[in-house]
Amino acid sequence: MTRASNMLQTARKIDPFSHLVDSITDYAIYMLDPDGRVSSWNRGAERLKGYAAEEIIGEPYASFFPPEDRESGKPERALRTAREQGRWEDEGWRVRKDGSRFWASAVLTAVRDESGEFIGYVKVTRDDTERTRSRQVLLESERRFRMLVDGVTDYAIFMLDPHGFVTNWNKGAQRVIGYTASEIIGQHFSAFYTEEDREGGLPARSLRVAAAEGKYDEEGWRVRKDGSRFWASTVIDPIFDEDGKLAGFAKVTRDVTERREAQEALERTRAALFHSQKMEVLGQLTGGIAHDFNNMLGVIVLNLDLLTRNKPGERERRLIEIAQHAAQRCAKLTEQLLAFARRQPLLPEIHDISELIRGFETVLRRACGEPIEVTMRFAPKLKASLVDPQQLESALLNLVVNARDAMPRGGKLTITTENVEIDARQAASMSGISAGEYVMIAIADTGQGMTPEVLAHAVEPFYTTKEVGKGSGLGLSQVYGFVTQSGGHVEIESAPGKGTTVKLYLPVTENAPAEEELPDLEAPHPLRPATVLVVEDDLHLLEAAVETLQSLGYKVLTARDGAQALRNLELGESIDVLFTDVVMPNGMNGVELAREARRLRPSLRVLLASGYPSAAQTTQQDLPGEFSFIAKPYRWPELVDKIRALTVE
Numbered sequence: 001m002t003r004a005s006n007m008l009q010t011a012r013k014i015d016p017f018s019h020l021v022d023s024i025t026d027y028a029i030y031m032l033d034p035d036g037r038v039s040s041w042n043r044g045a046e047r048l049k050g051y052a053a054e055e056i057i058g059e060p061y062a063s064f065f066p067p068e069d070r071e072s073g074k075p076e077r078a079l080r081t082a083r084e085q086g087r088w089e090d091e092g093w094r095v096r097k098d099g100s101r102f103w104a105s106a107v108l109t110a111v112r113d114e115s116g117e118f119i120g121y122v123k124v125t126r127d128d129t130e131r132t133r134s135r136q137v138l139l140e141s142e143r144r145f146r147m148l149v150d151g152v153t154d155y156a157i158f159m160l161d162p163h164g165f166v167t168n169w170n171k172g173a174q175r176v177i178g179y180t181a182s183e184i185i186g187q188h189f190s191a192f193y194t195e196e197d198r199e200g201g202l203p204a205r206s207l208r209v210a211a212a213e214g215k216y217d218e219e220g221w222r223v224r225k226d227g228s229r230f231w232a233s234t235v236i237d238p239i240f241d242e243d244g245k246l247a248g249f250a251k252v253t254r255d256v257t258e259r260r261e262a263q264e265a266l267e268r269t270r271a272a273l274f275h276s277q278k279m280e281v282l283g284q285l286t287g288g289i290a291h292d293f294n295n296m297l298g299v300i301v302l303n304l305d306l307l308t309r310n311k312p313g314e315r316e317r318r319l320i321e322i323a324q325h326a327a328q329r330c331a332k333l334t335e336q337l338l339a340f341a342r343r344q345p346l347l348p349e350i351h352d353i354s355e356l357i358r359g360f361e362t363v364l365r366r367a368c369g370e371p372i373e374v375t376m377r378f379a380p381k382l383k384a385s386l387v388d389p390q391q392l393e394s395a396l397l398n399l400v401v402n403a404r405d406a407m408p409r410g411g412k413l414t415i416t417t418e419n420v421e422i423d424a425r426q427a428a429s430m431s432g433i434s435a436g437e438y439v440m441i442a443i444a445d446t447g448q449g450m451t452p453e454v455l456a457h458a459v460e461p462f463y464t465t466k467e468v469g470k471g472s473g474l475g476l477s478q479v480y481g482f483v484t485q486s487g488g489h490v491e492i493e494s495a496p497g498k499g500t501t502v503k504l505y506l507p508v509t510e511n512a513p514a515e516e517e518l519p520d521l522e523a524p525h526p527l528r529p530a531t532v533l534v535v536e537d538d539l540h541l542l543e544a545a546v547e548t549l550q551s552l553g554y555k556v557l558t559a560r561d562g563a564q565a566l567r568n569l570e571l572g573e574s575i576d577v578l579f580t581d582v583v584m585p586n587g588m589n590g591v592e593l594a595r596e597a598r599r600l601r602p603s604l605r606v607l608l609a610s611g612y613p614s615a616a617q618t619t620q621q622d623l624p625g626e627f628s629f630i631a632k633p634y635r636w637p638e639l640v641d642k643i644r645a646l647t648v649e
Contacts, residue, residue: 028125031111036061036079039120048127050097061123064094066101082108082121091128103132156253159239162246164189164207176255178225189251192222194229210236211246219260222253231257265425302544305636306551348386348486350509353439354378354417360393364400364415371410372403379417383508385439387486395479399443399502406447406500416442420505430489430505437508438488444501450494479504530647531555531573535565535580535593536609545579548636554643562588562596569600577646582610594627605646609634 028045030038037060041053049056049064062075069075069092082088087109094104105128111120156173158166165188169181177184177192184191190203197203197220210216215237222232233254241247300323307320357364357376365374396415403413420440427435479502483490487507494500532554536542539560546556557575559565561584569575578597582590594606606627630642 026126028123030123032061032079032108032121032123034118034120036075036121045125048096048102048125049094055097064125066093066095069093078108079121082110083118086110091132094125102127103129154254156251158189158251160189160207160249160251162248164203164249167248173253176224176230176253177222183225192253194221194223197221206234206236207249210249211238214238219256230255231260265428301633301635302541302548306544306547348388350384350386351389352382353385353387353392353441353506354382356387356389356392357396357415357417357441360396363393364396367397367400368404368413372407373410373412375412375414377414377416379419381419382417383419383437383439384510385506386509387506388482391482391486395482395504396441396443398479403443403445403447403500406445406449411446411499413446414442414444416440416444418442419508422505430491433487433489433505434507438505439508441504441506442501443504444499446499449496449498449500450492451496455492455494529553529555530576530643531557532577532579532643533557533559533565533568533575535559535562535578535584535590537561537581537584545639548639549643552636552640561586562590562593565593566596566600569597569604575601575604577605577607577643579607579609579643582608591627607642607646 024042025044025047027042028048029042030045031040033039038057041051041057045056046052060075062070065075078088078090087107089108090104090106092104092106093101094106095101104125106123106125109122109124110118111122113119154172154176155170156176157170158173159168161167165186166184169179169184173184174180188203190198193203202220206216206218215235217233217235219231219233221229222234223229233256235252237250239247239250304320304323308317312320357378361376368374400413407413418440420438422430422433422435422438424435427433480490483504483506489505491503491505492500493503532549534542534545534549534556535558536545537560542558542560546558549556557568557573559568562580563586565578565580569578578594580590580593584590584593588596590608590610594608597604597606608627608629609632610629628642628646630638
């Protein structure tokens, strides 16, 4: 009998369950003698390692280890550990009979007899190659996923436990929120919320909604480690284990502050464009009304002047004066309408705005009254602006009166001047003005303030919150029109109970203010007989102008449009002055008529009239010295002065 057969029979005598063990094929189960030699061998060992029992029994078990393990003494350490400690466990590469390797999960257990004497070892080995490979694939996948998540720097991606405490933290979270992983892991995620959101219970509510509905997403303010705020887009997803129990939450946060600012800037630009378009439409409507109203006022004013020259009685004279005073007030309203429509005649000059306000300070303080404390703060080196001083004074007076009316029980009024720089982004939301340097005048009061609804209509003509008879609703309209026509912008900040601040932005000019010159005292022009061709489509105004000029000794010819006027000129009759309205029907306006008349008669003098003063002024700027201009409604002394200036020897 061979040595191997003897050892096998001995093993069977020692292990009464050898037949049971021998039937197991998924595990290699065999015994070793105290020296580490194989003393038994089951079918599972034969299937797993490739040796038949006769081939391996009696051989050292170290042959199952790869060369590197044998060289390092691993088999001997395993035996020693099992004998001393009773057990040794290991995972690692093992070698089959054919030299192929497999990943083994092995347990080596010391065996003792009933008396406690050590008699050998039992070794159980399982082939875990596939399971290990799958686990390694999973581990590699998880490693790559962790690398992917950790490599994302534009998004804060982190995990929370079911109670909202941070369990992991990627580099994006560190960049966006500011905490390192060691600083924040274990802390509650509510630390990222604003104080008002924490007090309102938003963090806890977001977790409840995510757990109940499967997702929670929102945008709102969040707080970084340094206390600064950013606008965040946040998504919270619940994570459930295999049993459906809530295991925690995945939270993704992105800093979208720049996107929000861009959206807000776009909305501001859209609002500014809409406001500008609305003001343009209102301006066209208002300018048209003012033009027609000026024509009617012209009829009234000229006829009142004619009645005055007829030496009326005391009672009639008083009635005429009352009517003239009312007409003057109407003319003032028309001027304000034209200011809103940006069709008023401006006479811009280079000025230091602070100096202009200082010169007008007494009037402004008197307009406020004693209960109001007035403070003036002027920039020490204010840059010069090109501005019409009278229109600026009128605008300031309107604003001061509005501020006074908003503080019936007294308060504080502050007028400030300042140099400001407006960039392209700001300019886009400020009625489309150009970027650059501006002088800013701020008029701030501590009055009752305006609601958002009132503020939205504040500069529209005839809109007022004052009692009937206490205001025309044209004050802010005049301010808006004057500043806009000057190339500037009006900004109003107001809230109920917090007062109102009106800021006027006027463009800076590089030129220095001119020194004041003494007026040229010129002798009055002598009168001489002359023929005037009056061209006016409004019949009543035409009659009034003719009556006025004839009463002064002028010969007058008339025409209702440009074509009729040209026919008069072509007849060859002597005509000294062409007096024509700018806005006329039938395809030819006053400027076109004046040019054609000059072509026919180069020496002809021209006087233009319009209820749209700025349009005619532009014409004068285009053709300096050629045409004279008079604004409607005009008084007879103004008309006489203009005609006289054109007919002097």
